[in-house]
Structures are given as C-alpha cells and as structure tokens.
Amino acid sequence: MKHLFGFFLFSLLLLVTNGMTQDVSVQQNQITVNGSVELKEPADQATLTFSVKGVGSSLRGAVEQATDKMASLVQDLKAAQIDQKNISTSEFFSGENYGNKSLFSSGNDYRTIITAQVKVDSLNNLKTALYILAEKKVERVYSIIFSVKDEAGLRRRARIAAAQKAREKAEDIATALGVGVGKVLSVEEIQIKQPNEEKSNIWVAFDMSPKYPNPFNPVSTSNVDIPVLDESIGDDYFAQTVSSQSQVKVTFELK
Secondary structure: HHHHHHHHHHHHHHHHHHHHHHHHHHHHHHEEEEEEEEEEEEOOOEEEEEEEEEOOOHHHHHHHHHHHHHOOOOOHHHHHOOOOOEEEEEEEEEEEOOOOOOOOOOOEEEEEEEEEEEEOOOOHHHHHHHHHHHHOOOOEEEEEEOOOOOHHHHHHHHHHHHHHHHHHHHHHHHHHHOOEEEEEEEEEOOOOOOOOOOOOEEEEEEEEOOOOOOOOOOOOOOEEOOOOEEEEEEEEEEEEEEEEEEEEEEEEEOO
C-alpha cells in the first residue's frame, strides 16, 4: 500500500514538474510589447454654449425679454450662414430675481435665463459667431469645444496605427536578437486616461459682462478626455488640431 501511495505521489510530482517546464518553455518563446500612437488632424467644427438673460416686473415679462433676445440672436446667426438646425436650447430657468432687485423699481423682480448651443460646422464662421454673441451682449459664453466631423474614423485609424506600431516594435527587437516574430498570442487594448477626465473635450469660459469688454479673454481652461486639443498650432484664438491616442499590448510568438 505504501509503495502504491509512493508511486502515485511520484507520478503527480512528475506531471506538475512537466507542466511547469512546458509553461516556462511557452513563456520563453514569446514577446510582449506595447504599441502607442497619437494621430492629429485639423479641427473642422466647434460647438459653443452661451446664455441670454431677461428681466421684468413679472415672470411673463422676463420670459418674453429673454426669448426676444434669443430670437434676434438666432436671426443674426442664420444671416452668418449658421444653419438653424445647429442651434438648440439646452437649459431654461425662470424665477424670482433674488439678490439683484432694484430698491426703487420692480422692473427686474423676475429673471429668465436661456442657455443654448451652437454648432459651427466651419471654423471660418466661429469668429463671426463670437462677435455676434458679443454684440448682442449675451450673458456668458460657457464653452467652446473643438472637434473633427469624422471623430470615429480618427479613433479607428489611431487603433490600427497602434497595432502596426506594436508589430514593428516586436520585429525590431526580434531582429536584434536573431529570431523571428510569429503569430499573435494575445491582444489587449489599454485605456488611456487624461488628467481631469470628464465628459467634455475642452472648455474655455468667456464673461460677456461690462467688466470684461474683450469677449476673448479666457476666464478658465481645462484639458480633458480624448480627443485632446493641440494648442501649439492655432489661428487667432482657436486651436486647429485635435488628437486621438491609442495604445495596445500585444504578445507575439517567437520562432
């Protein structure tokens, strides 16, 4: 019985050792590399968010003033070759004007804020749109988000280039070591996180109130999430390139 148990234990150890040897052999005949790329393309569109304010002695009066301002602004934007379908209301607020009432008049007892977005599908019209907003004395321009129309295509090209870069790197290392690169054993896409990651691409706030007579003085900026603006290249106030980053981890067989 003891001999049988000893034989069984010896066989088990032999199987484990053989498995470990095979695993080491597999590990020794492969190479794992990372392929990373950043593709840049000129931005060809932008979206900006702004708000207008109306005040009045009644809630109705405040709403009417705000809507009249917005209607006039939309007409001017349309005249500047901005399609009305690219102008949309994103927020609406109306209520009592707490903390900003006149002591001697009820003319601003109530206020209405309408926030809208404008998509400019040609950057040639962006400066014109901003001048229109300044002339109409909008309350605030909250953000300008630059992007490319074919963002999905840019991301796809970045992924393909990252995979090609991984193979190129593996082949360089293998050639230097006198071996060849075989089939792909595994692929993993690595998520690249940017600082201050949020759901917007980039934003720049402009205050249109009288204390800021120049509408292009940025109050604050923040870089977030892919695609990222390349601000090293720009025309006047506007960045012109959007970049997309991609990284993959690939394991190749060595032969």
